[in-house]
Amino acid sequence: MTPTDDRQFPAALAAAMAVPFDYAGGDGVDFEPFGAFLSAEETTDWFRAWTGNSELDGDGFRVFGQDGSGGYAAFWLIRPSRPLADQPVVFLGSEGETGVVARDLGDFLWLLADGFGPWEAATSYEPDWIPRPNRDLTAIAERFAPGRRRSAASVIELATQEFPEFDDTIMGLCR
Numbered sequence: 721m722t723p724t725d726d727r728q729f730p731a732a733l734a735a736a737m738a739v740p741f742d743y744a745g746g747d748g749v750d751f752e753p754f755g756a757f758l759s760a761e762e763t764t765d766w767f768r769a770w771t772g773n774s775e776l777d778g779d780g781f782r783v784f785g786q787d788g789s790g791g792y793a794a795f796w797l798i799r800p801s802r803p804l805a806d807q808p809v810v811f812l813g814s815e816g817e818t819g820v821v822a823r824d825l826g827d828f829l830w831l832l833a834d835g836f837g838p839w840e841a842a843t844s845y846e847p848d849w850i851p852r853p854n855r856d857l858t859a860i861a862e863r864f865a866p867g868r869r870r871s872a873a874s875v876i877e878l879a880t881q882e883f884p885e886f887d888d889t890i891m892g893l894c895r
Contacts, residue, residue, distance in 0.1 A: 727757045730805045732825055732864035733784065736832055739856045743788070748852065751793070751837030753785040766792065770812055772895040781810075785838070789814040793838035796820070796886070808883055811842035818842065818890050819876075820883040826865030827875045833858040834872035841876050 729737065737753035758766065763778030781794040782804060791813030799807055805825040812818055819842030822828035831841055835851030851872060861869070870878075 727759070727782070729756065729784065730803075730825060732805065732829060732860065735860045735864065736829055736857060737784065739854070739860070741837060744852075747849070749832075749835065749837035750787045750839045751785055752788065754783070758783040763794075771890070771893045773893055776893060782807075787811075787813070787837070787839040791815075791817065791839060793821075795825075798883075808879060809838065810886065811838040812890065813839065813842065818887045820879040820886045822875050823879045823882055826861075826868045827870070827879065829857070829861035829865050830868060830870055831872045831875045833861040834875075836872040836876075841872065 737755070741751045741753065742748040743750055757763075758778075760778065763781055763783055764776070765778075766783065767776055767778040767781065768774050780797050781792075782797065783792045783794040785793045787793075791811060793809065793811050795804055795807040796810045797804075797807050808820050808824060809822040809828045810818070810820050817839075821836075821838050821841035822831050833854060835853045840846075840849065840851070
């Protein structure tokens with residue numbers, strides 16, 4: 721696959737990233753959206769540091785936000801010749817957590833609407849955490865992914881089923 725150099729947010733992502741995420745002292749969503757994708761250079765620097773592999777580049781990712789500890793949410797450009805909105809959304813945490821959290825941008829919008837961020841979708845460290853659906857994000861999901869409504873649990877399950885090799889793939893790149 722030849723990744724695109726397009727670093728413009730799709731309209732649906734831009735709308736969702738403009739909504740404030742409330743951390744609520746640890747009871748909310750731990751997500752800090754960026755106003756733009758990281759540059760190619762920044763993405764490569766991060767991916768090399770994350771994997772410990774200086775031979776890699778970050779061309780397979782478009783990073784658009786982070787959690788409070790510095791884990792990144794990104795599109796994983798794994799589907800050849802498909803637009804960015806059709807690529808899966810992944811999380812690579814600061815402590816080595818990995819996960820495919822949504823199969824595409826439409827599913828990601830519904831994940832956010834149901835009160836989850838990328839970190840919450842990829843980890844299960846807080847078993848007592850209760851998601852709080854967000855009306856503003858629900859309106860965005862309804863606008864950009866109508867007829868695709870599903871629960872966060874369903875979004876996560878479908879993504880995990882479609883990409884069960886993600887963790888092994890990423891860990892195989894680590895030094």
